[in-house]
Structure formats: C-alpha cells, structure tokens
Amino acid sequence: VRTQVSPILSEDGRARGAVIVCHDITELRRLEKLRTEFVANVSHELRTPLTSIKGFAETLLDGAAEEPALRERFLKIIQAESLRLQRLVEDLLTLSHIENRGVRRADGISNVQRAYEKIQPVIERYAEAKGISLNVAIPPDLPALSIGEDLLSQLMLNLLENAVKYTSGGSVWLKASTGVGEVRLEFGDTGCGIPEKSLPRIFERFFRVDKARSREQGGTGLGLSIVKHIVDGSGGKVTVQSELGKGTVFTCSLPMAL
Numbered sequence: 001v002r003t004q005v006s007p008i009l010s011e012d013g014r015a016r017g018a019v020i021v022c023h024d025i026t027e028l029r030r031l032e033k034l035r036t037e038f039v040a041n042v043s044h045e046l047r048t049p050l051t052s053i054k055g056f057a058e059t060l061l062d063g064a065a066e067e068p069a070l071r072e073r074f075l076k077i078i079q080a081e082s083l084r085l086q087r088l089v090e091d092l093l094t095l096s097h098i099e100n101r102g103v104r105r106a107d108g109i110s111n112v113q114r115a116y117e118k119i120q121p122v123i124e125r126y127a128e129a130k131g132i133s134l135n136v137a138i139p140p141d142l143p144a145l146s147i148g149e150d151l152l153s154q155l156m157l158n159l160l161e162n163a164v165k166y167t168s169g170g171s172v173w174l175k176a177s178t179g180v181g182e183v184r185l186e187f188g189d190t191g192c193g194i195p196e197k198s199l200p201r202i203f204e205r206f207f208r209v210d211k212a213r214s215r216e217q218g219g220t221g222l223g224l225s226i227v228k229h230i231v232d233g234s235g236g237k238v239t240v241q242s243e244l245g246k247g248t249v250f251t252c253s254l255p256m257a258l
C-alpha cells in the first residue's frame, strides 16, 4: 500500500487535521511484473533465431559456401529462422494492435462463412500437407456476429492452424451452431491433446506445453493469447476440453449481432 499524508492547516498555521490517501498498488505491481516478464520473453524469442542466422551466415562466409551441400543446408536454416522471426513480429504487432485499440462489440458485423473463406486456402493447404482430413460445417442460415470480420478470420486461423499443427494424420473440424443470443464455434482435432495441469495456462503469452515441438512447427506461443483477447473483447467466451493423446476441442461462444 502506498500512503500519502497531507495536513490540513487553519488560517493561523496550526494543524487541524490531515487527509490520508492510501493506494492499493498490488495490481500495479502485478502489471509491472507481467510487463517486465513480457519484455524478457520477447527479447529471448527474438535473440534465438537472430543468433542462429548470424552464426550460419558467418560460417558460410568463412568458406562453407564453397561446398554445395553445406551451403544448401545452411541457407535453408537461415530461411527458416527468418520466417520464424517474421511470424513472431507479425504476432507481436497483432497483439499490440488489439491491446492498444481494444476489441469492442461495436467493432463490426461478420459473417462466419465469409470470414472462413478468407483463410480457407491457407488451412486447406496446411491440412493437406500433413495428411489431415478437414471438415467444416457452417450452416447457411447462421446469424451474423458482432465482431469485426478480420478479427473473426484471425481467431479462426489461429485455432485451426493449432489444430493442424498439433495433429498428425488425423482429422480437424470446425462446427458452427446457433445458441441463445450467441453462435458457437467448435474447433476440434484428434491430435496430441493438452495435459490437464497445463490447461489453465495455455492462454498466457509465450506459454507452450512443449517448447521444442511448438518451435519446430513454427509456433510463436502467442496464438492463443491473441484468440483470448479477441473473444473477451467481443463479449464472448472461450473454453477448452482436451484429452492427452486423443485430441482437443476449443469452443468459442460469440454474441450475435443486434
């Protein structure tokens, strides 16, 4: 608690009383700690690919470039690490944009089918490359949602990309249905699942169950925190059910447009 005391003086300068203001700064401290942790995490996430890019570029300049097989391998690593940096910077920008501006219910109206069509080619290609069957069921009479369409596309992209990312050779689905005053979007997969003890933490920035696996698949650790921001800001709810080794279902309930 931070305390400020100001005396109240009478006209002849004698103290007549005091005003004492107490600020509870627990929340401030917590936010400050979160911010410091975030900056440390970002720096670490940026430094890892940068170190690798720098190292391989130096090795190439030192002579490795003369050997075609090595040159090819090192250039591929440099390319992959640059892509990782790019994804990280893009996710950070999205997160910062959403946090600064906030997501508001009045931000727009979106049609689920149209929002899905924007990301459809990316998801279909990704699922096909991993031999995963993709099933999308969006009823034609589904009501519109009170959420910006780009934000809805981003939410669907993050959840479907994760579903494919953490599944090998099974199936991934998106099922939309109408509830009371809301639309439910279910994103399911038959993938690796999430251990129960990690479930409460998965929406935190940079939290990953398996760091190596996430990195190897191109994950930044920011996808679900972006999803949570979008859903909360638009007045909806996101829940997750998962069974290790069996699969995971994320359910977003989003308010219908008025």
Ligand code: ADP
Pocket (backbone or CB within 6 Å): 162, 163, 164, 165, 166, 189, 191, 192, 193, 194, 202, 206, 207, 208, 209, 210, 214, 215, 218, 219, 220, 221, 222, 223, 224, 225, 248
């Ligand atoms: P990442 O970029 O690592 O995928 P996210 O914020 O999108 O970061 O997800 C956080 C973590 O939650 C992931 O690293 C992964 O461990 C877990 N996760 C997310 N979605 C799934 C899923 N569909 N199946 C299994 N694990 C998942």
